[in-house]
Structure formats: C-alpha cells, structure tokens
Amino acid sequence: MNSHTPLKSREAAKIKSDSPEKMQQAIEELQITVAMQYDLLKKTLTENELLQQKVRKLEEQLNDNRNNDGYGSTSSWISKIVFTLQQENRPLRSPELITLLEKREPALAEHYNKVQYFSAFLSNAVKYGRVIQQKMKGVRGYYYLLPHWLDERGNVRSEFHKKML
Structure with a gap:
C-alpha cells in the first residue's frame, strides 16, 4: 500500500x-x-x-x-470563634462573627448559606462552655461572650456590657 x-x-x-x-x-x-x-x-x-x-x-x-496574629487555620471552628472574640475583645453577634471569620476562612466565605453552616459551630461552642450566649432586650439574636467576661453572679461585666450597646 x-x-x-x-x-x-x-x-x-x-x-x-x-x-x-x-x-x-x-x-x-x-x-x-x-x-x-x-x-x-x-x-x-x-x-x-x-x-x-x-x-x-x-x-x-x-x-x-x-x-500573622496567631490565627490557626487548622484549628477547630470552636477555637476559631474563641480566637475571634479574644481578638475583638468585645461581645459579638453571629452576623459579626461570620463577617470576621469569612475573611480568614474560604470555606465559610464561599458557602451558599453561611448562617446555617456557621450556626452548628456556634451551638457547639456554647454547648461545650467555650462561649456564653447572652440575650439583650431590644436586640434580635444573641451576643456571644467569653466566660471570663461574666462576673461571679453570671452578669456581663460593665466594660463588656458597654460594648454590647
């Protein structure tokens, strides 16, 4: 051929x-x-x-x-929530926590339902006592605080109460 x-x-x-x-x-x-x-x-x-x-x-x-500030990207979500509260040094609501964490966490930033995704981690942080959930009259939702921001009677210390308003 x-x-x-x-x-x-x-x-x-x-x-x-x-x-x-x-x-x-x-x-x-x-x-x-x-x-x-x-x-x-x-x-x-x-x-x-x-x-x-x-x-x-x-x-x-x-x-x-x-x-650069000690944030551990491999840490648990509970530790990340506690770290964020410590860095801000003030009580935060869930939307504020989400806004701060999505800057560092691509998984949260790209998730289609951030609130639902994040609420499970936040609930676990409250459940294990790493974060305290505090309701304030006239404000929708809860503020989240670190346990040492409360006094002996379980009330929010005045310096942190001022930051909630």
Missing part, C-alpha cells in the same frame, strides 16, 4: 516542479513564521512565569494576613 496520501504526493510534485528560487523563498517565509512563533512562545512562557510568581506571592501574603 502507498504510504503517501494524494495530497502529500501533489505537494511533493509541486515542490519538485518549483524553481530553486521559489523553494528558497518558501523556506525563508517558513523560517520567519517559525521565528515569530518561537518569539511569541518565549514571551508567553515568560509572562506565565511572572504570573506564577505573582500568584505565589499573593498566596503567601494571604496566608500571612490570615495567620
């Missing part, structure tokens, strides 16, 4: 019939095209390397911003 396709055979015949000058011109045009494509490829690869370096730097900055 003939290994040449009809198209290849025609091209070969055409090249044989062309003059050496035309063949030389065709080769030069192809060399110019290859050189241009090579330059474009080099430029694209260089841009790709620069973009990869920028991505690495931005990822490092993001991780540094998330963790």
